Amino acid sequence: MDAIGRRTLAGVSLPDTPIVGRAIEYARQRCEPYLFNHVVRSWLFAARIGQLQNVEHDAEVVAVGTLLHDITLNEHFAGPRRFEVEGADLARTFVRDGGFDERRAQLIWDSVALNSTPSIGLYKEAEVALCTAGICLDVVGLQYKLIPSTEMARIVGEFPRLGMKRRMTRCFCQIANVSRETTYDNFARDFGERFVPGYRAPSAVDSVMNAPFQE
Template sequence: MLANVAIPDTPLVSRAIEYVSDRSEPYLFNHVMRSWLFAATIAEVQGVPYDAEILAVSALLHDLGLVEAFSGPLRFEVEGANAARAFARKEGLDERRTQVIWDSVALNSTPSIGLHKEAEVALCTMGIGVDWGGGWCYDFIDDIRMKSILEAFPRLRMKERFTRTICGIVECRPETTYDNFARDFGLRFVPGYHPPSLVDSLLNSPFEE
């Protein structure tokens, strides 16, 4: 039990916790821990069958793309998914489980897709959604567990720090933000940010109609 939530106590999960703890700022580490515990709680309430290890690894590693060590030319969700896949392969996971981890991380900020995939992907998306904005499944978390999780892994001004992190990506790699939620942060907080319009891409395409 961790913060009143039943979790898998396996070497794989322990190594995933250590891996992300060694590479993340405290606020980000606490975010992924809360997301995992929220996801596990939702799974218990819903009574759906799922791979508890894969859900744990997916939730724990879902924001590796925000860590400087894994920054790159792709949108941060894909950079994180690639890093999570490398971790899974190094741990000896088979390709099916590895692919579920990749999908969970790559789609973690795209609920319109993630919620309709495998149970682990959907649960990961829901757990992250609870911690992100209280959305989708907040009411699945009872008051006792919510208090326990927040006490064990406090938010550490996540709203402010996460905003600063995403705005940093918008400023340094704007081309990776045009088709994900980082666009919203750029439009609101980053002066001079002008993402191209996909409508213009269609209407200005080099085809005669």
């Protein structure tokens, strides 16, 4: 990729290109303030992990993938597919319209679709793995100690969490309540089982045992 401009945000050196700027504004429009801060922190964490570990990667892909990974996560989401897949399609269209070729657009799709599936995302291409790592750091603290404490404090100070645990829980419970068919094989199931009265996801065991074959 050709040399690109740089910007500094919360002390982190980041790519500064037209599509990154558009992704920031798109995320700002689509996300509530707490969620916008989350996607920005995820970007900052992903960038710093890449820098600290000397991971060669496409910085624009990581930027856009993290910034757009939660554009469908809200308390009104109603499917019909997993919110990550719905978001991945929107993000891929966004970058195609912005001039990304199909390889880079697919990296964006994978980064968004797999953002809550680290058991897969962390082992894919560097860009997908970094997006996943930055997002998981902000949500569950994965590799928390990798970021120096002073840098962590500055990032969280400039982009505060604004009750993220509580607000995200409400979103996941909404999904489990109204779109539970999208939750049976992913983390949203845990929120349904913990917080949503009457929630019962289909069992993979039942699916295997009830497959239309004799054996």
